[in-house]
Amino acid sequence: MVAVRLQDVAARAGVSQATASRVLNGSARVPGEGVADRVRAAARELGYVPNAQAQALARASTGLLGLVVHDIADPYFSSIARGVQAAARTARKHMLLASTDRDFDIEREAVSTFIAHRADAIVLAGSRQSGDLDLDLEAEFARYRDNGGRVVVIGQPLACGGAVEPENHSGAANLADALVAAGHTQFAVVGGPGSIRTAVDRRNGFVEALGRRGLTPLVEVSGDFTRDGGYSAARRLAGALELRADTGTTPVCVFAVTDVMAIGAIAAWRELGLSVPRDVCVAGFDDIPTLRDHTPSLSTVALPLEHIGARAVELALCRDFGPDDLRESVPGSVVLRDSTRLP
Known part of the structure; x- marks a missing residue:
């Protein structure tokens, strides 16, 4: 035909x-x-x-908006994507989505593809890492902006473009203060990769706040920014702390730098016969939607994830977007639940 x-x-x-x-x-x-x-x-x-x-x-417009996330299966990113989608629809834009699995080569390829399709704007969601890959990405974005494109990062800003930045350091510090105020005196940390700035900022905020109160984590372990990363790190932490069930002592409180890692940690401890919060307490960060169905309910730092996604689109499409790039910080709020409740 x-x-x-x-x-x-x-x-x-x-x-x-x-x-x-x-x-x-x-x-x-x-x-x-x-x-x-x-x-x-x-x-x-x-x-x-x-x-x-x-x-x-x-x-003079494709009506397309590109969104790049690290892992669309992670509720953190799917919640942000929902906010981006809603705001794009309101602006009569169609969202293109790329999930990179934290492969920065794939991330750069996705950005290049969106630019080739002349997307009106690109939102890049996820923590940055230092090194040549970021330099390459920033050079790509600089050329894109020179040709009229708009760029907004959710997370730590790049050299150019707008940003919506969650207050990871201060949020984690506030969580530490709240847990100490609730009676906790012994802590441990399940961190993420040292090359990921979000993981570093959250870990540093928490540990520095403890230090101001004269406290130091008993043990720190790290893993991938995933449920399985939290699971494996928690098993190593249990061995290092020699955690046992029904000891009758005040449980150690573990800070996991993301909720999905905290959920993986709880699963690991359950397999070892440990109960949360009786034998070990745990808190996360993000307040992902799936926590509504989780038992015990997880203490965390709540971020307005859908709002963050929507706000990134609003900045990207703002007519006042210019040389003085628009950048906003978004605070988190501490929510203490059953997972850190002391006997």
Whole structure:
């Protein structure tokens, strides 16, 4: 079957090809309503499908917004993606999604693909790491911005572009203060990779707050930023602390730098016969939606994840976006629940 061409529509409507293009591709220069109606009717009758690239040229906009996340299966990122999707829909944009599994080569490829498709804006969600990969990414974004693109990062800002930055350091510090105020005196930390700035900021905020109170974690272990990373780290921590069930002593309180790691830790301890919070207490960070169905309920630092995603889109599409890039910090709020409740 031969595809219907724009010139076929123009001939059926009795107008020039340029006029048909302006009507069907969304140009601001639209002819009289009677002419436009004839063109649209001809397109429907012939089954014409408009060319997206031609529409983008006519409108000087593709109507596309790219979102890059580390792991869409992680409720942290899926919640942010939900907020991005809602705000994009409100702005009459279509969201393109890339999940990188924390592979920074894949991340850069995704950004290049979105730029090649002339996305109006790109939102990059996830913690940064230092090194040449970030330098390459920043160079890519700089070229994109020079050509009219908009960039917003959720997390630590890049050299260029806007940012919505969760207050990881202060949020973790506030959590430490709240746990000490609740009566905890012994702590341990399940951290993330040392190259991931979010993990480092949360760990440092928590440990520094303890230090101001004269306390030091008994043990620190680290793992991947995943449920399985928390699971394996928690088993190592249990061995290092020689945790036992039903000892009758005040349980150690473990800070896991993400909720998904905390959930993995609880699963590991359950397999070892340990009960939370009787034998070991645990707190996380993020307040992901799946915690609503988790037992025991998890103490955490709550971030407004959907709002963060939506706000990133609003900054990316803000008309005042210019040389003085728009950057905002988003505080978290401490929520103490059953997982850190002392006997």
